[in-house]
Amino acid sequence: MSARVTFSIGLIAALLSLAGCNLPGKPTPSDIVRRPTDILDPVTLYSQNCAGCHGADGKLGPAPPIGDPVYLAVVNDDALRDAISKGRKGTAMSAFAQSEGGMLTDKQVDAIIQGIRQRWGQPQILQGVAAPPYAAKVPGNRQQGAAAFATFCASCHGVDGKGGPKVGSIVNPHYLSLITDQGLRTIVIVGRPDFNAPDWRNNVPGHPMSDQEISDVVAWLAAERPAHMAAPVSSSPTTTSSPGGLH
Numbered sequence: 403m404s405a406r407v408t409f410s411i412g413l414i415a416a417l418l419s420l421a422g423c424n425l426p427g428k429p430t431p432s433d434i435v436r437r438p439t440d441i442l443d444p445v446t447l448y449s450q451n452c453a454g455c456h457g458a459d460g461k462l463g464p465a466p467p468i469g470d471p472v473y474l475a476v477v478n479d480d481a482l483r484d485a486i487s488k489g490r491k492g493t494a495m496s497a498f499a500q501s502e503g504g505m506l507t508d509k510q511v512d513a514i515i516q517g518i519r520q521r522w523g524q525p526q527i528l529q530g531v532a533a534p535p536y537a538a539k540v541p542g543n544r545q546q547g548a549a550a551f552a553t554f555c556a557s558c559h560g561v562d563g564k565g566g567p568k569v570g571s572i573v574n575p576h577y578l579s580l581i582t583d584q585g586l587r588t589i590v591i592v593g594r595p596d597f598n599a600p601d602w603r604n605n606v607p608g609h610p611m612s613d614q615e616i617s618d619v620v621a622w623l624a625a626e627r628p629a630h631m632a633a634p635v636s637s638s639p640t641t642t643s644s645p646g647g648l649h
């Protein structure tokens with residue numbers, strides 16, 4: 403018998419004697435461990451699986467502010483389910499559904515969606531507002547995108563997107579290689595209100611971006627993504643085409 407096995411047996415014996423008269427007692431209710439797939443409380447599910455990236459309150463995290471009420475008014479449940487279940491290949495957003503290799507049941511994914519809507523949604527917030535569609539309906543045009551960028555974005559992000567006095571670069575190759583076209587579109591529509599970045603209505607106050615302008619700006623940004631870095635993939639239908647890198 404090796405010294406290690408002898409040691410282990412000694413350790414077990416010591417633990418047994420420590421546990422004393424409770425052994426081999428019946429399990430108490432607190433001993434019954436819930437299986438992770440039994441958890442259906444949306445707040446617990448969110449804080450265990452999502453808060454680290456999307457923020458405890460669905461904002462102020464490194465990942466998109468999915469608790470933002472404008473975001474929640476633009477995105478529908480199918481698109482949320484798609485992103486959460488399948489993830490976004492090539493980004494930090496992994497697939498959470500068991501059917502996609504993740505840890506969550508479909509019921510748990512639905513519980514998270516309901517919880518997000520219940521806690522942070524304001525269904526009326528875009529009433530009477532002509533909001534752009536969540537997913538691109540028209541293909542983007544990179545040249546037009548450069549013009550749209552100059553009109554709507556350059557005041558803060560600099561003429562070439564490399565940053566200005568207020569904010570950093572959004573054409574950084576590492577940033578662009580870790581975000582999908584839909585991820586960019588989401589930011590252009592919703593902004594980062596948690597970091598004072600305007601939504602599609604407020605880049606130039608009184609002059610909301612059109613769906614076409616949004617698609618064009620995304621196409622321009624996507625074209626800045628270095629060719630040697632594979633574009634991350636959103637399974638959501640985005641029609642934005644990216645004709646390869648500039649660098």
Ligand code: HEC
Pocket residue numbers: 464551554555556557558559568569570572586589590594597598599600604605606619
């Ligand atoms: C009024 C200033 C302003 C305007 C105009 C503006 N932004 Fe921003 N943008 C910001 C700020 C502030 C941030 C947050 C910077 C940070 O992360 O600290 C930001 C962040 C971003 C990010 C990174 C978001 C993330 O967290 O992944 C992208 C991409 C972006 N902006 C794109 C655009 C595009 C495209 C336009 C034009 C359609 C635009 N912005 C217009 C201020 C602005």
Ligand code: HEC
Pocket residue numbers: 448451452453454455456465466468477481482485486490493494495496498514580581582583584585586588634636
């Ligand atoms: C390790 C970091 C990380 C974790 C954990 C994470 N996400 Fe994400 N999530 C991201 C990133 C990064 C993106 C942007 C992906 C892209 O570029 O399209 C994203 C995108 C999303 C989107 C789509 C946003 C859009 O474009 O409409 C949803 C919805 C979402 N996450 C929900 C969740 C939920 C719910 C959880 C927990 C079950 C979760 N995420 C956990 C990083 C994370």
